[in-house]
Amino acid sequence: xxxxxxxxxxxxxxxxxxxxxxxxxxxxxxxxxxxxxxxxxxxxxxxxxxxxxxxxxxxxxxxxxxxxxxxxxxxxxxxxxxxxxxxxxxxxxxxxxxxxxxxxxxxxxxxxxxxxxxxxxxxxxxxxxxxxxxxxxxxxxxxxxxxxxxxxxxxxxxxxxxxxxxxxxxxxxxxxxxxxxxxxxxxxxxxxxxxxxxxxxxxxxxxxxxxxxxxxxxxxxxxxx
Ligand code: ZN
Ligand code: ZN
Numbered sequence: 001x002x003x004x005x006x007x008x009x010x011x012x013x014x015x016x017x018x019x020x021x022x023x024x025x026x027x028x029x030x031x032x033x034x035x036x037x038x039x040x041x042x043x044x045x046x047x048x049x050x051x052x053x054x055x056x057x058x059x060x061x062x063x064x065x066x067x068x069x070x071x072x073x074x075x076x077x078x079x080x081x082x083x084x085x086x087x088x089x090x091x092x093x094x095x096x097x098x099x100x101x102x103x104x105x106x107x108x109x110x111x112x113x114x115x116x117x118x119x120x121x122x123x124x125x126x127x128x129x130x131x132x133x134x135x136x137x138x139x140x141x142x143x144x145x146x147x148x149x150x151x152x153x154x155x156x157x158x159x160x161x162x163x164x165x166x167x168x169x170x171x172x173x174x175x176x177x178x179x180x181x182x183x184x185x186x187x188x189x190x191x192x193x194x195x196x197x198x199x200x201x202x203x204x205x206x207x208x209x210x211x212x213x214x215x216x217x218x219x220x221x222x223x224x225x
Contacts, residue, residue: 002034002178010160010182011037015044022139022204025131026160026180028105029202033178101165101200106131109139114200119143122223123215126150130224137206138224144168144193144201151216154188157207161191166199168192 006014006027013019014027031038097104099113109131110117119127119141127143144150146166160182167176170189175181183189188210193199209225211217219225 002036004173004175004179004181005034006030006037006180007182008040011041012044015041020136020204020206021133022131022137023158023160023206025105025109025133025139026162026202026204029103029164030162030178030180032103032105103164106141106164106202109133110141117141120223122225123219124148124151128223128225133204137204139202139204140225142199142201142203144191144199146193146198147195149190149192152188152190152212153216154210154212155183155185155205155207156210157185157205159183159203159205159209162202164200164202166197167194168199168201169194 010019010023010027014024019027031041097107097112099107101114102110107113110129117129119129122128125145125148129141131139131141133139141164142150144166160180161175162180163175163177165177167174167179168191169175170181170191172181172187172189174194205225208220211220216225
């Protein structure tokens with residue numbers, strides 16, 4: 001049961017094609033797990049320009065520009081595309097590439113299931129694998145052992161965290177598979193993986209995090225976190 005969804009703002013930016021690739025990947029992966037957000041997105045698609053005019057009025061966008069955008073999104077869902085779909089169809093992933101933890105849109109970035117992921121330790125038992133996206137924002141898989149905390153940090157930009165396995169809790173709530181946490185400059189948190197199962201997340205950020213402790217701060221440039 002997914003409790004934390006994509007905001008309207010993010011979903012519309014995704015439909016309009018204005019998000020950096022790393023954020024597109026998180027949104028597409030959530031949508032592949034979440035019927036509710038997929039239906040909302042199809043609603044945007046169906047009502048098209050009318051919805052955008054009403055809900056994001058400050059953004060001037062002609063309905064011509066909008067239909068051009070939707071054509072672009074549809075083109076991206078071609079079988080050779082990066083594997084994510086903005087039009088609500090199942091991602092075009094070769095049937096040989098399936099994984100119970102990593103949803104279809106991610107497999108194009110990892111080159112295979114969980115056992116293909118090249119993990120690197122970033123200290124404290126936490127491991128990461130940076131995914132190949134454009135540099136406007138970065139995307140990574142994080143593997144946090146059950147019961148382990150990610151160091152206390154704030155954010156300089158936007159951070160999207162999507163849980164793929166296990167669960168974590170922080171000051172705001174509990175997040176399990178399919179849940180997405182949207183953190184911004186105003187938020188500081190210490191995510192802790194729940195006991196019982198290691199937590200695997202997909203996280204995307206468009207600016208370096210702000211760590212309070214010295215050690216993570218020193219390590220940041222090496223881990224591009
Ligand atoms: Zn959702
Ligand atoms: Zn964070």
